[in-house]
């Protein structure tokens with residue numbers, strides 16, 4: 650008996666193109682929206698994890714030597730990690746900014762001529778040699794070659 654009343658009530662609310670939701674309909678719609686949001690939150694990262702990972706050697710990075718003045722540096726990314734290509738009087742050095750402790754991104758402090766890791770206060774000298782804090786090894790020196798006016802980093 651009560652079901653008939655409720656059904657009749659719902660039908661009546663649809664008349665005239667108006668939709669007046671009752672509590673059950675509202676909760677159903679709300680649960681659907683929350684469920685869809687949850688599915689997106691889980692589904693998008695899951696689908697992204699299916700993206701193929703790079704196999705083999707990473708592609709080399711080419712920089713214009715003219716863009717790196719003597720005493721200066723250029724920043725670029727090789728194999729997913731940022732590095733600095735220094736053009737020093739002693740020669741070129743390409744130093745990865747990935748800390749050898751737990752992989753944080755170290756910062757170049759030009760005024761102190763050193764790399765500082767913000768995570769655990771490790772630091773490296775201007776050549777990337779670990780000098781203080783927990784880093785167990787120097788920063789990675791990336792292989793490079795000079796071809797004309799180009800600096801080609803990696804790919805070896």
Ligand code: FES
Nearest residue numbers: 748750751766771
């Ligand atoms: S990650 Fe750099 S010092 Fe720990």
